[in-house]
Amino acid sequence: MNNNALxxxxxxxxxxxxxxxxxxxxxxxxxxxxxxxxxxxxxxxxENVLNQQYERYDIEVNQFRLVAPLGDxxxxxxxxxxxxxxxxxPWYTFQLxxxxxxxxxxxxxxxxxxxxxxxxxxxxxxxxVLTLGAARSSEDDYESQSFSVGYAKESDDRLTTxxxxxxxxxxxxxxxxxxxxxxxxxxxxxxxxxxxxxSYARIMNKHWLxxxxxxxxxxxxxxxxxxxxxxxxxxxIGDARPDKRISRTLxxxxxxxxxxxxxxxxxxxxxxxxxWDIRSNTLDLAWYQNWxxxxxxxxxxxxxxxxxxxxMKPSTLKSEPTEITLPTIDCQNTVQ
Amino acid sequence: MKKILCVILCFLCSACVTTVEPWEKGxxxxxxxxxxxxxxxxxFHRHVYFSKEASSGGATNSGGGCxxx
Numbered sequence: 001m002n003n004n005a006l007x008x009x010x011x012x013x014x015x016x017x018x019x020x021x022x023x024x025x026x027x028x029x030x031x032x033x034x035x036x037x038x039x040x041x042x043x044x045x046x047e048n049v050l051n052q053q054y055e056r057y058d059i060e061v062n063q064f065r066l067v068a069p070l071g072d073x074x075x076x077x078x079x080x081x082x083x084x085x086x087x088x089x090p091w092y093t094f095q096l097x098x099x100x101x102x103x104x105x106x107x108x109x110x111x112x113x114x115x116x117x118x119x120x121x122x123x124x125x126x127x128x129v130l131t132l133g134a135a136r137s138s139e140d141d142y143e144s145q146s147f148s149v150g151y152a153k154e155s156d157d158r159l160t161t162x163x164x165x166x167x168x169x170x171x172x173x174x175x176x177x178x179x180x181x182x183x184x185x186x187x188x189x190x191x192x193x194x195x196x197x198x199s200y201a202r203i204m205n206k207h208w209l210x211x212x213x214x215x216x217x218x219x220x221x222x223x224x225x226x227x228x229x230x231x232x233x234x235x236x237i238g239d240a241r242p243d244k245r246i247s248r249t250l251x252x253x254x255x256x257x258x259x260x261x262x263x264x265x266x267x268x269x270x271x272x273x274x275x276w277d278i279r280s281n282t283l284d285l286a287w288y289q290n291w292x293x294x295x296x297x298x299x300x301x302x303x304x305x306x307x308x309x310x311x312m313k314p315s316t317l318k319s320e321p322t323e324i325t326l327p328t329i330d331c332q333n334t335v336q
Numbered sequence: 337m338k339k340i341l342c343v344i345l346c347f348l349c350s351a352c353v354t355t356v357e358p359w360e361k362g363x364x365x366x367x368x369x370x371x372x373x374x375x376x377x378x379x380f381h382r383h384v385y386f387s388k389e390a391s392s393g394g395a396t397n398s399g400g401g402c403x404x405x
Contacts, residue, residue, distance in 0.1 A: 035376050039384075063376050079379065114402060142403030150397075159356060171401045197397050201371075206360040211371055215393045251394035253371055257363040264368040272391035280391040288368035296368065306390055 025124040026075045033065035041087070044103055050094055053105035057087040075122040083114040092229040092236065106227075114139045120148075127154040131165070144171040161201040168194045175226035183229055183238030189222035208256050215249035241311060247274035264288040272306075280306035371395065 041056035066078040088108040095101040118135035131150040137143070150165030171191040175184040199213035220243060228239035254267040268284040286300035363369055372378045386392045387404035 033376050035380070037380055061380060063380065065376055079376075081379070081383070083383075112403075114404075116402070137402050139403050142401075144401045146401075148397055157355075158358070158361075165397050167397045169401055173403060191401065193401065195393060195397050197393075199395070203356050203361065203364060205354045206356050207363060209364055209369060209371075211395065213395045215397075217393055247391070247393065249391075249393045253395055255364075255369045255371065257366070257369055259363075264366070268395070270391075270394040272393070274391075276390075278390045280389070282391070282394070288373070290368070304385075304389060309390065 025129055026073060026122065027067050027069050029069070031065070031067040033063070035061075035063040037061040037063070044090070044105065048100075048103050050102035050104050053088050053108060055088060055108060056105075057085050057089065057110075059083065059085045070121075073124050075124075077120045077122070079116075079118045081114075081116040083116070084112075085114075086111045089227070091227075092231050094231050112140055114142075127156075127158075128152070133167075141174050141176050142171065143173075144169060146170075159203045161199075163197075163199045163201070165197045166194065168192075171221075173222065173226065178226075183236065184226045185222070189226070191219065191221040191223060193217065193219040207258075208254065210255075211251075211253040213249070213251040213253075215247075215251070217245075217247045217249075219245040219247075241309075242276065245274055245276055247272060247278075249273075262290045266300075277310040278307055280304065 038058075038060050040058050043054040043056060046054060060083070062082045064080045066076075068076045068078075070076055086108075087110060088105045089110060091104045091106045093101045094104055114137060116135065116137040118133065120131055120133035123130045123132075129150075129152040131148070131152075133148040133150075135144075135146045135148075146167055146169035148165060148167035150163065152161055152163035154161050169192070171193075173189050173191070175189075178184040178186045195215060195217035197213055197215045199211055201209065201211040204210050223243060223245055224239045224241045226239070229236045230239060249270060249272050251268070251270045254265075256265045256267075257263075258265065264287075266284065266286040266288070268282075270280075270282040272278070272280040272282070281304070283303040284300065285302075286298055289297045289299075291297065367373050382392075382396070383402075383404075387402070
C-alpha cells in the first residue's frame with residue numbers, strides 16, 4: 001500500500017468516530033415512546049401501625065416521549081408523564097413510654113393526579129452541545145415550573161467531555177382541607193430551588209467509560225410537608241422544617257464492556273450530603289447481557305442508605321395517658 | 337467528600353488511562369454503554385426515588401419538584 005492510500009484510509013477512519021459522535025448527539029429519526037407502569041407501595045407491618053390501616057399507595061404512571069430532529073444540528077425532546085395515585089399515607093408517629101414508635105396512617109381515601117410536561121432543545125455545533133429546557137408539573141394542590149440550561153464540550157481528541165448545567169424551579173402549594181386541619185397553612189406557600197452540576201466524562205481505555213459529577217443544590221421557602229403532623233408532648237402540631245436547605249452530591253458512573261461475553265457492566269455510586277445532616281450512599285449495579293435476535297437481559301440491584309435529618313427525633317410521652325383519642329382522618333384528599 | 341475526591345484524582349492519574357485510537361471506540365456507540373440507555377425508565381425511576389428518599393440529584397440535575405416529597 002502506498003503512502004497516499006494509507007493517508008486516505010487513516011483520514012477516513014479518523015472521521016468515522018466524529019460522524020458517530022455527532023450522530024449520538026443529534027438523532028436523525030423521529031422517535032416516539034409510550035410506557036405504562038403500575039406499582040404498589042409495600043404495606044406497613046401490622047405491629048408498627050396504631051390505627052389498622054396497613055395498605056399504602058397504588059400508583060399508575062403513563063409516559064409519552066417524542067424525539068424530533070430539527071435540521072442537522074438541533075433536536076427537540078418532549079416528555080409527558082401522567083401519574084394517578086390513590087390509597088393511604090403515613091401521617092404521624094406515636095410512642096408510649098417503653099414501647100416502639102407506632103405509625104398512624106391516613107384514611108385510604110386519598111386521590112391525586114399529577115401531570116408533568118417537559119421539553120428540551122439540544123443544539124450541537126461541532127464539539128459543543130447546548131441544551132435548553134423547561135418543565136411544568138401540576139397536581140390538585142401543587143404547581144411546579146422549572147427551567148434549565150446545559151453546555152457540554154468535547155476535547156480535541158474526543159476522549160473527554162466536560163459538561164455544566166444549571167436549573168431553577170419555583171413551586172407553589174395550596175394544601176387542601178386547611179379549614180378543617182388547622183396545622184395546614186391556610187394560604188399558598190412557595191418554594192424556590194436552584195441546582196448546579198459539573199461533570200467530567202472520559203474514555204479510559206477501549207473498554208471503559210467513566211463519568212464524575214459534582215452537584216450543588218439550594219432550596220428555600222416552605223420546605224415542610226403540610227399533610228404530616230408531629231406528636232410532641234401530648235399534642236399534634238404541624239410538620240415544620242427549616243426554610244433553607246443546601247445539598248452536595250458526588251456521583252461516579254462506570255461503563256465497562258466485556259467482549260468475551262458481549263455484555264456491559266454499569267457501576268454507579270452517589271454520595272449525598274446536606275445541611276439537614278442527611279447523608280446518603282447509593283450504589284447501582286447493572287449487567288446488560290446481549291443475546292441473539294437483539295434480546296437484552298438486564299439484571300440490576302440498587303443499594304441505598306441514609307441518615308435521618310437532625311430534626312427527626314422520636315417524642316415519647318413522659319407518662320402513660322389514661323385515654324388515647326385519634327382524630328378522624330377519613331375525608332377525601334386529607335393527607336398526601 | 338475530600339477524601340473521596342483525592343482517591344478519584346489519584347486513580348485518574350494512574351496507569352488505568354490509556355490512549356484510545358478513533359477506530360477503537362466502536363464499543364462506546366453501543367446503547368448499553370450509554371450513561372442512560374433507557375431515558376424513559378431512568379426518568380420514572382428518578383421520580384420514584386425522589387418521592388421515597390430524602391436525597392436527590394447526582395449525575396443529572398434535580399429539575400422541578402412535585403408534591404410527593
